[in-house]
Structure formats: C-alpha cells, structure tokens
Amino acid sequence: MLARVSTNPAFKRLPRAVREQQMLDAAVKVFSRRGYHAASMDEIAEDAGISKPMVYAYLGPKEDLFVACLHRECTRMIEAIAGAAAPDLPPDERLWRGLRAFFGFVGAHRDGWSVLYRQTRGEPPFAGQLATMRARMVEVIAGMLDDALRAQGREVRETDLEVIAYALVGASESLADWLADNPTADPEKTATRMMNVAWLGAGQLIEGAVWRPADG
Amino acid sequence: MLARVSTNPAFKRLPRAVREQQMLDAAVKVFSRRGYHAASMDEIAEDAGISKPMVYAYLGPKEDLFVACLHRECTRMIEAIAGAAAPDLPPDERLWRGLRAFFGFVGAHRDGWSVLYRQTRGEPPFAGQLATMRARMVEVIAGMLDDALRAQGREVRETDLEVIAYALVGASESLADWLADNPTADPEKTATRMMNVAWLGAGQLIEGAVWRPADG
DNA sequence: GCGTAACCTTACGCACGAGTAGGTATGCTG
DNA sequence: CAGCATACCTACTCGTGCGTAAGGTTACGC
Missing domain, CATH: 1.10.10.60 (Homeodomain-like)
Structure with a gap:
C-alpha cells in the first residue's frame, strides 16, 4: 500500500x-x-x-515521553513565574505577582496543568519528579517569608516556615485544579481570591478585611 | 494438585x-x-x-474493588471528623477541631489517605467520586464561614466563599500529603500549623501573630 | 541525475494482567 | 451419615497495548 x-x-x-x-x-x-x-x-x-x-x-518509550511532557510544561511554568519575580518588592507584592503569574499560566495551559499535576501526583514513577519541583516552589515561598521576618529582626524555626509555605502551595494547586475545571472562571479573579486567603486568613476575612492589588 | x-x-x-x-x-x-x-x-x-x-x-472486578476501598476509607474518615463536629462553637474553634480530627485520621491511616486521595485524583473513572466528597467538605467549610458572617449581619457572594473554602481544603490536603510522607511528623503539630495559616494568613504570621488552641 | 540519509509507513511479536472454568475440600443440618 | 451450601483452589483464555523489524518514499549534496 x-x-x-x-x-x-x-x-x-x-x-x-x-x-x-x-x-x-x-x-x-x-x-x-x-x-x-x-x-x-x-x-x-x-x-x-x-x-x-x-x-x-x-x-x-512511553515513560520517557511522559517525562518529556512534564519537563516542557514545567519549564514553561517556571519561566512564566520567574518573569514576574522581583526580589526587591515588599512580600505581599511579591506574593501577589507570583500568584497572578501562576494562575495566568494555568488558565492559559489547562491541559498542561492537568498533565503536570493531576496525573503525576498518583503515579509512583513520576511523583518524585513532581515533588522536586514542588520543593523548589516551597523553598521560594519559604525564603520570601524568611526575608520578611529577618527584615523585622525576628526569626521562626525553619520547619514552621516550610510547612506554612507548603500549605500555601497546596492551596494554590487546589485552586488551579478548580480553575482548570471551570473554563469560564477568570484567572485574575482566582488569583485575587487566593491572595486574600493566603495573606489575610479566614479570621480577618470573616471580620471584613479585604486585600486589593495596588495597581489597576 | x-x-x-x-x-x-x-x-x-x-x-x-x-x-x-x-x-x-x-x-x-x-x-x-x-x-x-x-x-x-x-x-x-x-x-x-x-x-x-x-x-x-x-x-x-478491579474497579469495584477500588471503589469498595474508597468507600470504606471514606466512611472512616467522615466518621472521624463528624465525631469532632460541634455546631454551636465559635468558628475558629470549629475549624480547629475539624482540622485536628482530620490530621489525626490521616496520621493514623496513611495508606488509606494515599489510596483515597493521591490515586483517585488522577484516575478519570474515580475522580468524580472524590470530587463529590470534596464538594461536601467545601460546603461544610463554606457554611461555617457563612454562619460567622451572618452573625455579624454581613454577607459575601457565594462564589467567593466557595473558593475560599476550596483553598482551605486544598491546603489541608497538601499538608496531609506532607504528613503521609513524613512518618516522624506529628499530626497534632501539623494541625496547629495549618490552623495558623488558615486563620491568620501569611500577613499576620509575618507580623508575629500566633494562634493557639484554647485547651491544653 | 543519482546516491544517501532522513523521514515515514505497515504489520507484527510478545508480555502482562484481568477475569473465568471447572473441580475439590469442609462444615452445617437433618 | 447423606446432602447441600459455601469456602477455596489450580490452571487456563484472551484482549490490549507497548515496542520493533523491515521496507518504501522524498529531499538534498555533488
């Protein structure tokens, strides 16, 4: 033929x-x-x-192919977030820009997000790969918190910082899932909501506090 | 033979x-x-x-077997958390008890947690089942926040509440993963950390605020 | 214009694992 | 002790999907 x-x-x-x-x-x-x-x-x-x-x-083979996917999507995402990084800003502004970049990326690459996270989480051969990347994110967030604390002359045990950062990363991942499942949802708005929970906490939110981006 | x-x-x-x-x-x-x-x-x-x-x-067959596992572990977990429920307490106390029960359960059933969440997330046939359960949790949290708001005569759009609750649930799930991966970690301590992030937020934590359980 | 390398195909082998057929032992009930 | 339901086994079938062998086709250098 x-x-x-x-x-x-x-x-x-x-x-x-x-x-x-x-x-x-x-x-x-x-x-x-x-x-x-x-x-x-x-x-x-x-x-x-x-x-x-x-x-x-x-x-x-299949496994290598998957890793290649993972690698490409991962690189793109890191780039997207790194592009928004600005070490000399106050911590809330840094967090805000990071979150906005992150949710913007997820909103624009819903498939990529799905393969990167949802699939990888459960599959033992790849979970390690993902954990490494998550660890990098956690480290960045924890470092940011640490900077903010040192600037005030205070200190907190490293484990505590790490766990807090872990929680923030986890919350973001979950909202990203939610975003990926709701095609009509707005990434910007989602980022704002995440920022509110992360920065103010449920306690202050209940009492009516609101965090708003400085610009626009 | x-x-x-x-x-x-x-x-x-x-x-x-x-x-x-x-x-x-x-x-x-x-x-x-x-x-x-x-x-x-x-x-x-x-x-x-x-x-x-x-x-x-x-x-x-295999699929039914997995669902059976899911069902058993799920029931156990709901029971564990329901046992700690107490609708008439202030919101922070309610949240705290829920978190403590949750992390206590995960710490005691790490395998169960793993099969329940990590596996189920990625597998299309089961993801729906899990989403339903997560939705129940989100609803509970959102309801709690809503109660607290109404008690003050204020209101917030329902979507916002839902998203906030979603973020809290996501953060808890991530810390649960962390807990499952760190056998030496203490569930009680993890719950406390989660409570701090959830209730106070990163902003207040940076400024030195600390949330502590009322009893013990 | 012609070889050679890179591109691309069809068609297959083969392992692995879900699910089953058919038969054997055991204990309970009269 | 017959009869019957239930617990339990070994040993298979068969589909599915990964990975490959062997060969056809086009572009490019000389």
Whole structure:
C-alpha cells in the first residue's frame, strides 16, 4: 500500500524539531484527557498526525515521553513565574505577582496543568519528579517569608516556615485544579481570591478585611 | 494438585465478612504502594493470603474493588471528623477541631489517605467520586464561614466563599500529603500549623501573630 | 541525475494482567 | 451419615497495548 505521504498531497515532511513539538502537544492533550495509563501510544501518534514508530524514534518509550511532557510544561511554568519575580518588592507584592503569574499560566495551559499535576501526583514513577519541583516552589515561598521576618529582626524555626509555605502551595494547586475545571472562571479573579486567603486568613476575612492589588 | 487447605494445616476457612476485610486491607496497601493501574489483582490476592478467584467472587472486578476501598476509607474518615463536629462553637474553634480530627485520621491511616486521595485524583473513572466528597467538605467549610458572617449581619457572594473554602481544603490536603510522607511528623503539630495559616494568613504570621488552641 | 540519509509507513511479536472454568475440600443440618 | 451450601483452589483464555523489524518514499549534496 502507498504511504500516506503520497496519498495526501497536503502532507509535508517536516524537520525533527517541529515534529517533536507536535508530538509533545498531542501527548499532553491525550495524557491529560485519559490519564497516563489509559493513554495509548497509538492515540498520541494519531493525534499528532504521525505514526507510532516516529514517536519512538524521536522521544523514546512511553515513560520517557511522559517525562518529556512534564519537563516542557514545567519549564514553561517556571519561566512564566520567574518573569514576574522581583526580589526587591515588599512580600505581599511579591506574593501577589507570583500568584497572578501562576494562575495566568494555568488558565492559559489547562491541559498542561492537568498533565503536570493531576496525573503525576498518583503515579509512583513520576511523583518524585513532581515533588522536586514542588520543593523548589516551597523553598521560594519559604525564603520570601524568611526575608520578611529577618527584615523585622525576628526569626521562626525553619520547619514552621516550610510547612506554612507548603500549605500555601497546596492551596494554590487546589485552586488551579478548580480553575482548570471551570473554563469560564477568570484567572485574575482566582488569583485575587487566593491572595486574600493566603495573606489575610479566614479570621480577618470573616471580620471584613479585604486585600486589593495596588495597581489597576 | 491438592488444594492449599489440605496442604497447610495452619490454614483456616474463614467466614466471608472476615475475608472481605482482609482483602480490603491488602487492596488498600497495594493500591497505595503501586497506584491503581500498576497494582495487580494477583498481588492483592497474595497479600491477602488468598487466591484471586476469591477476590472476584467477593468483591468483583478491579474497579469495584477500588471503589469498595474508597468507600470504606471514606466512611472512616467522615466518621472521624463528624465525631469532632460541634455546631454551636465559635468558628475558629470549629475549624480547629475539624482540622485536628482530620490530621489525626490521616496520621493514623496513611495508606488509606494515599489510596483515597493521591490515586483517585488522577484516575478519570474515580475522580468524580472524590470530587463529590470534596464538594461536601467545601460546603461544610463554606457554611461555617457563612454562619460567622451572618452573625455579624454581613454577607459575601457565594462564589467567593466557595473558593475560599476550596483553598482551605486544598491546603489541608497538601499538608496531609506532607504528613503521609513524613512518618516522624506529628499530626497534632501539623494541625496547629495549618490552623495558623488558615486563620491568620501569611500577613499576620509575618507580623508575629500566633494562634493557639484554647485547651491544653 | 543519482546516491544517501532522513523521514515515514505497515504489520507484527510478545508480555502482562484481568477475569473465568471447572473441580475439590469442609462444615452445617437433618 | 447423606446432602447441600459455601469456602477455596489450580490452571487456563484472551484482549490490549507497548515496542520493533523491515521496507518504501522524498529531499538534498555533488
């Protein structure tokens, strides 16, 4: 039988780098829809408009493919947040910018978020990878809190800071899930809500306190 | 070949109810260690000290078995938290008791927690089940906040409350994960930390505020 | 214009694990 | 002690999906 190349005149041979991105796009989409195990290499290949052996040739077996997805999405996200980083601002402003960048990213890459977090959490082979990245985030937040404390000449045990940071990261992840599930929801508004809980706490919220962004 | 029953004199025939619990224990253990897909029915059967067909006879196919695990662990947890519920207390006290019960449960049933949450999150067939339960928790928290607000004659849009509650639940889940991964960590202390973040927020924590339980 | 390398295909092997068929032992009831 | 329900086993079938072998097609350098 003839190859697809000659059957379909619209089909084009493409350089490796391009195909790889197409495959990763497809993989992220399928992984996020089906979950790691239920996603089949055949479906990913088909969705990428290419045949399975090409996927193996370029990106290796399933596990490597998933890690590649993880890596790409992770890098994008870190970049997005890093772009908003500004170490010399007051802590609430730093937190706010970080959150806004984070929720903005999730809102714009809902599939990516899903594959990155929801899938990875439960799968033992990848959970470690994710934990490492989360640890980096926790460290950043904890460092920020620590800075703020030292500026006042006070100190808190490191474990406490870490746990607090962990809670904040967890809350953000959950709201990100919520955002990913509610396509009509507004990332900016979600970030504001998260900022309110994180900064003011339930106690002050009940008493009517509100945190608002300084600009706009 | 002879049946195990006659080969091993120490082996005992047991009534269905007992075996079912043994199977569920084994299933929770294996599911939590391997993840839903990587867990094999053979391993679960072996771990339960029984043969595979018995598992199928009593608890049905893999999916049903997992749901059964989910159900049992879920019931246990709800019971544990419900036992600490006391609607007539001030909101901070209510939150505190709920958190303490929650972290106490997770600390005592780390496998159960793992199978309940970490696994379920990513697997499409079960995610709905979990979402329902989480929704119940969110509703409870949101209701509590709402009560506190109405008592002051104020009101907040329902979506806002829901999102805030969602964030609190998410933060608790994350700290529970952390707790499950750190066997040496103390559930009580973790609950206290969570309470501090949730109630006071990062802003007040930085300024040195501390929340402490009223009793003990 | 022609080889060679890169691109791309169809079609298969093979392992693994869910679920089952069919038969054996045991204890309870009369 | 017959009869019957229940607990329990070994040993299979069979689908599914990962990963690959072997071969066809197009572009590019000379």
